[in-house]
Amino acid sequence: MDLLNVNLVDWSRAQFAMTAMYHWLFVPLTLGLGVIMAVMETLYVKTGKEAWKQAAKFWMTVFGINFAIGVATGIILEFEFGTNWSNYSWFVGDIFGAPLAIEGILAFFMEATFISIMFFGWKKVSKGMHLASTWLTVIGATLSALWILVANAWMQYPAGTLFNPDSVRNEMIDFWSILLSPVAVNKFFHTVTSAWVLGSVFVIGVSAWYLLKKRVQDFARRSILVASVFGLIASFLLLSTGHGSAFHVAQRQPMKLAAMEGLYEGKKQADLLAFGIVNPAKKHYADSIAPLLMPVAVPIPGFLSLLAHEDADAFVPGVKDIIDGGYYLPDGNKALSFDEKKSRGLEAMKALEAYRGAREAGDQPAAEMHKAQLYESYAYFGYGYLEGPESLIPNVPLVFYSFRIMVVLGLFFIALFIVMLFFYRRKLEAQTWLHWLGILSIPLAYLASQAGWIVAEVGRQPWAIQDVLPVQAAVSDIPVASVKLTFFLFLSLFTVLLVAEVMIMVRQIKKGPEAEN
């Protein structure tokens, strides 16, 4: 078998992407809706108003449907690690093992314990105990997300570990560096706040449907009020963490930023692009064809430089600069070219081979020398697998458009929350157009959420682990036919689950909050 079989790599990637994207349909609603129902129950406990209790119970039922259908769909990703990505799994074993084990324990003990009190305990435990259980369910779900996001952040910015050439594994040397790496912290808050926005839009959309149908209008108004205020707060946090994401990407994954902006030739005082069409005529990163058609910049000079490097005059490298090297990095060092990095990667690989040979021969001094050589070039380990500079460039149109979809929809949701709050005291029930806008916003929230993941994950290709392990080295040597088969098995399973979720949810929404009495 051709070990670098593009077909095998692509099918393995497609399967992982499909599984992750389906999983991510369930997770953000759990995180977002969870906070909203907990806020409503808090209002019930504070005010004693039964209307808040009814609202909290209804959204809890919807939460429960989403939770039950979505729970454990992420475990399939772990199956795929072991089967399709065994080199990768071995290579990162300890780093992924610890966070995922903690996630499993937290998910089991916190969610499983408190979710049962939340659903079964309304008449069995005190109001305070019930409220605490609701919040702990939400916190448990959010902490579960923390650990998987920490693991993901490590792949984008491998910190706190040391490669052991004996075990061929990266070993954790500093747990706190992994947990509290700036990329991990920002990724967690950005992802969670995006889930809060999705949950808010979902609640607004469903409530808008009730207003359109002229049903349970008091309930719908209450829900819209809570969701709009919460959504607005979450959106501003999201703007802040979004800036944090862009900053970290600029520092550590400049190629991703270049793809997000369709930037091929770097510049100082780089402008942020508001609109543009990726030019299909551009075939090579170094040709003279303009990468974008009809580019429109945000009218703030040097805004991209400012966002990326906190300096409006800073140089933002484009695709060509990153491949050619020679520009100055934020840490003051000169960027290496692709060829130089590839050469260092091959040196690291040779050193690994020589180290293993010396160990087998029992030549300890030689082994130590080769180990030192390996560590000297380990930061570029993965470049040795890349055939040419083009393989360093992710899918620019996909990343470029996904980024814009995410940002534009994020801004649209802010407008939606503000408009909902504006009309809250101005005959919200009579604004049919706004009801429709709310309903139609639900799929847009999912679109924005998925687009965010595409930017993060497609934007970092070809890397499974940034600079260290590309996907073609990470994939298992297994028949492509088995990956295709399981791809379609998962597609079928997830589609059935999604259809079941939508059907049960729609049926419950049609029954309405009256059914909770």
Place this chain on the structure above:
Amino acid sequence: MKRISLPLWMKKLYEFYRDGFSQMTVGKTLWTIALLKLFIMFAVLKLFFFPNFLKTNFEDDKSRSDYVGKELIERTR
């Protein structure tokens, strides 16, 4: 036959879950789906379609690390 009496807290815990499950409406459908899904995932997919590649093909960690090391080196060629 001697009857075993459960501690009070265990009895209460049992009644809590018994009452909770018996009063479920939509929950019964959800439990059915969730259990069916878990069965498909673990008893079918994991068992027949997702063997752990390294655990299946190699007996111990030494041979696994040797294999991955060799793979990583050879894939650059």
